[in-house]
Amino acid sequence: MSRDSKGIDINILGREFRVACPEDEQETLLSAATYLDKKMREIRDQGKVIGVERIAVMAALNMAYELLSTQLGGGFDMIEIKRRMSSMEALMDETLAEQNQLFTTP
Numbered sequence: 001m002s003r004d005s006k007g008i009d010i011n012i013l014g015r016e017f018r019v020a021c022p023e024d025e026q027e028t029l030l031s032a033a034t035y036l037d038k039k040m041r042e043i044r045d046q047g048k049v050i051g052v053e054r055i056a057v058m059a060a061l062n063m064a065y066e067l068l069s070t071q072l073g074g075g076f077d078m079i080e081i082k083r084r085m086s087s088m089e090a091l092m093d094e095t096l097a098e099q100n101q102l103f104t105t106p
Helices: 023-046 052-074 078-103
Strands: 005-012 015-022
Touching: 005 023, 015 023, 023 052
Parallel strands: none
Antiparallel strands: 005 015
């Protein structure tokens, strides 16, 4: 991997972390950190779980459940959608290449 990673500061539950991240992925990382922070604050504010480590584990479990529910029929399987889009894009490229051959003069 030759992409340059730069450090980016993220804040989760009042704690600051410095994370290496390629520049073109920083916005996504910040969104993920904001989402994690929101989930952890929700769990903390319910008052049923005490301790940052336990809150982090519960947030991770909740987020993993959301992801798996989405992938296993409760919603969209993004991996499958991306695979299908790539397949359709390849088919369109192939079809357009054939069409271009029809209109080129020898």
